[in-house]
Amino acid sequence: MKALLALGFLLLSASVQAKVYERCELVRILKISGMSNYNGVSLEDWMCTAQHESNFDTEAINYNSTDQSTDYGIFQINSRYWCNDNKTPRAVNACGIPCSALLQDDITQAIQCAKRIVRDPQGIRAWVAWRTHCQNRDLSGYIRNCGV
Numbered sequence: 001m002k003a004l005l006a007l008g009f010l011l012l013s014a015s016v017q018a019k020v021y022e023r024c025e026l027v028r029i030l031k032i033s034g035m036s037n038y039n040g041v042s043l044e045d046w047m048c049t050a051q052h053e054s055n056f057d058t059e060a061i062n063y064n065s066t067d068q069s070t071d072y073g074i075f076q077i078n079s080r081y082w083c084n085d086n087k088t089p090r091a092v093n094a095c096g097i098p099c100s101a102l103l104q105d106d107i108t109q110a111i112q113c114a115k116r117i118v119r120d121p122q123g124i125r126a127w128v129a130w131r132t133h134c135q136n137r138d139l140s141g142y143i144r145n146c147g148v
Ligand SMILES: *[C@@H]1O[C@H](CO)[C@@H](O)[C@H](O)[C@H]1NC(C)=O
Pocket: 064, 065, 066, 067
């Protein structure tokens, strides 16, 4: 009985743990999800952006006290424009999803929302991390030896 309880606890802890993607694991998922050159954004650009936004951690959350919005998940998608967290003033929810959907191990919805974001005229420039860490850099290391 004690062993069963311990096992149950272990499984429960495992299920609520953040998933941190391995570099090539993420590269391959982005590739099969059609992110390679989606709206002109390369796999390398997506990888560099995710690295600097979340370190590939699906449960990354950062609150911005300036405008009271929050960034969620592997791409740090913002609650002001893209998702609903029921606490951001004047929020838009253009991706039509709860922000919690952006924290799942399965990043399907985060990818769909990221695609929606880059369809706007500003494209990948929407991500501050891309401008400060990825623009005009050699990004080849982000997909090296991943077989894509
Ligand atoms: C916080 O929000 C302000 C206003 O929207 C913005 O100018 C600033 O870049 C944001 N800070 C971060 C770290 O995202």
